[in-house]
Structures are given as structure tokens and as C-alpha cells.
Amino acid sequence: MRFSKITRFVYIFIWTGIFILSSYIIVKESDGSMLEKTGESVLKRSSEFIDYYSGNEEKKPIEGILRLFTVWENGCYFYRLGSSEETGIEMQEEETEEIGLVLEYEKGNLLTPIPFIYGESYYEEDSKEVFAEIKKKNEKLIAQLKKTQDVDFLLKNFYIVDGTTSVDKKVFQVSRLLEKDMTIEKEEKPQILICHTHGGSERFSDSRENRQEDSIVGVGKELAKELEELGYGVIHDTTEYDRIEGVIDRNKAYNQSLAGAKEQLKKYPSIQVVIDLHRDGVRGKEKRVTTIDGKPTATFMMFNGLSRSRTGEIDYLKNKNLQGNLAFSLQMKLKAMELYPTLTTPNYLKGYRYNMHLCERFLLIELGNQNNTVEEAKNAMEPLSRVLDAVLQGKP
Numbered sequence: 001m002r003f004s005k006i007t008r009f010v011y012i013f014i015w016t017g018i019f020i021l022s023s024y025i026i027v028k029e030s031d032g033s034m035l036e037k038t039g040e041s042v043l044k045r046s047s048e049f050i051d052y053y054s055g056n057e058e059k060k061p062i063e064g065i066l067r068l069f070t071v072w073e074n075g076c077y078f079y080r081l082g083s084s085e086e087t088g089i090e091m092q093e094e095e096t097e098e099i100g101l102v103l104e105y106e107k108g109n110l111l112t113p114i115p116f117i118y119g120e121s122y123y124e125e126d127s128k129e130v131f132a133e134i135k136k137k138n139e140k141l142i143a144q145l146k147k148t149q150d151v152d153f154l155l156k157n158f159y160i161v162d163g164t165t166s167v168d169k170k171v172f173q174v175s176r177l178l179e180k181d182m183t184i185e186k187e188e189k190p191q192i193l194i195c196h197t198h199g200g201s202e203r204f205s206d207s208r209e210n211r212q213e214d215s216i217v218g219v220g221k222e223l224a225k226e227l228e229e230l231g232y233g234v235i236h237d238t239t240e241y242d243r244i245e246g247v248i249d250r251n252k253a254y255n256q257s258l259a260g261a262k263e264q265l266k267k268y269p270s271i272q273v274v275i276d277l278h279r280d281g282v283r284g285k286e287k288r289v290t291t292i293d294g295k296p297t298a299t300f301m302m303f304n305g306l307s308r309s310r311t312g313e314i315d316y317l318k319n320k321n322l323q324g325n326l327a328f329s330l331q332m333k334l335k336a337m338e339l340y341p342t343l344t345t346p347n348y349l350k351g352y353r354y355n356m357h358l359c360e361r362f363l364l365i366e367l368g369n370q371n372n373t374v375e376e377a378k379n380a381m382e383p384l385s386r387v388l389d390a391v392l393q394g395k396p
Helices: 005-028 032-053 062-075 128-148 151-158 174-179 216-229 250-267 322-339 374-379 381-392
Strands: 159-161 190-195 233-236 273-279 289-292 295-298 300-305 347-350 362-367
Touching (some): 128 322, 300 322, 322 381, 374 381
Parallel strands (some): 300 347
């Protein structure tokens, strides 16, 4: 598809206006720090359009360009239409759900606007100076959180909130989350279950076809090995729960993995930790990678389902273990920030439950994305296991 100079100008004019308007909507009710982030994002996204329509970039299919428009729609707090909370399926495709900035106000409990990060990608060169700077910043954030125990500070600096949910600040009692005892004693019998709700569909940039060892399941095997070397009894469930009768069906995957996890917990009642290990997905070609001990390593984030929509609790998705889930993932996040300052991104909060009601020590981890290599993903398992060990053993 070719565009005349006039057409290109019109497109640039129209979409620049949209960019400015959507940015204004985001910034209008946000704190000051949001202004700088939004400004940077506007420059980045608008330059892609200008390069394309001015002919400075190789022509791409128009569908690819249109996908960029959704970044700005997601930046505004539009409500999704036609969604239903009455289905029994807890999960819809993460990659296709609309995501927005949560500016919800709970009755009698004002919610501070929380910055939203869309498709965050991160690369940190192996620089001692930069590493030390990030480590110092992390230590300062953690120290201030422990000192103030302020929920607004917690939400703003340690979480990303998805547009499918809303935050009840009463749930995030900082002292309870920080002080909750998540330790366990090491034993030979099974203590940790590793599973993969999306084991069949989540692969990496250089994964070989039909080779499970190159998928997220293969990465889970590496995690199991690392944890066993640390002295834990580990069960690794290699079932591809999103492969139903030979066909990938991610919409039913959580229902399938729920049944599988229940079966494992019944068979091994000594299990105290469940890890549902995923590979994340993003639009574009950027990947999430840092350098740990000289090795390229995929970064990851901890993920929590709040069992809440934009308007309140989802009655049919009760989770008696929510406080434990939040305490476990937060303690994991803080310990990772101390031990490996560039290894994790902020914890992610979303609207459904994701089987996390099964136990308190339940981690849903989103590792890297489709642009990472198998090696980068597997390299992350050693530091992840060390962070987990530090939390489970209460190491300072």
C-alpha cells in the first residue's frame, strides 16, 4: 500500500492529535512522575508513525501499524464493552485483552492513581556502575517501604495494575504482607510443585519444533533441578494443559491445570509451594533480558490475581489464600531486588484468580517473552531458585 505525501501528512496530523489527547487523559489525574514517563512514550510511539509515513522506514503491513494504535487506546481508561463475568473461565488471552490505566475510587477509600506500564522491555548491560546505582535505588525503596509502611508508596513503586481489576487498599496492609511467615523446613518428601498452564504454546525465539525441552516446560525442568540441588523435594508436572486433544486451547487451560494441580496436591499432601511457570508475551521485537553473573538472563515478574473486577469482588472466584499469595509474591519481589537488582519487573495485578486459591505459597511467574532465547530463559532459573530459597528459609 503506497501513500501520497498529502495522505502521509494527514495521517501524521490526525494521529499526533490522538497521541496528545490520550497522553493528556493519562497525565491529567496522575502524579507528577507519570508526566515524564508518558512524554517519553509519546516520543517513542509517535516517531514510529512519523518514520513509517514519511518513508524513513521499510514499509510494513498496515495491520502491523494499526496494532500500534491500541497502545494509545490502552493508555486511556476506556472500559471494555461486551465482557461478561458470568462465565466459569477465569482466563482470557493475555495478549488480546485490552489493558488500561486504573483510576478507580473505592467508596470511602480514595485510590491513588497508579502508573501503568505496557509491554515493558528491559536490557541492562553488564556495567558495575549501573548495577550499583540500581541496587542503591532498590535498597532505598525497600527501606522507605519498611519505614513508612505506606500503601500508596507500595502500590506505586512495586506493582503494575491491569485494567481488568481495581485495588482495594485494605487488602494491601503493608506490615502484614512484609511480616507474614512464609518459611518452610526442607524435607526429602515433595514440597514444591512446578506446573505449566500454558506449557504447549509458550516457546522462545530459537525453540526447535516439537522439542519440549525448548519450551517453558523445559525451563521448568531446569528450575526443578536447581531447587533439588538446594535440598527441596520437587514435583515437576510436565503436562501441557493448553493442549486439549492435540489442539492448543488456551481459554480452557486454567480449568485443566486446576484439575491437574488438585490431583498432585491430593497425591502429595506435603506440597507447600506451587509455581505456575509461564513465558510472557509482548507486541514487538524487544525482549526482557539482563546480565547475571556474566550470562544473558531473561527477567521475570510475579503475577497476582485479585479476584476483583473494576467494580469490586468477583463472587464466584473466592480466594481464602489471597493475603498469603500477595505476601509471598511481595517478599519474593523484595528479595530479588536485593539479591539481583535487575532480575525482576514490578509485580502484576490482574482481575481473575488463576488457581492461586489452592495454597498460600502460590507463585505465577511470567518469564521473559517470545523474543528471548531458550538459553536466556534457562539462565534465569538459578537466580530464581536462590531468591525462592532465601524467602522460604527466611534468610536476611
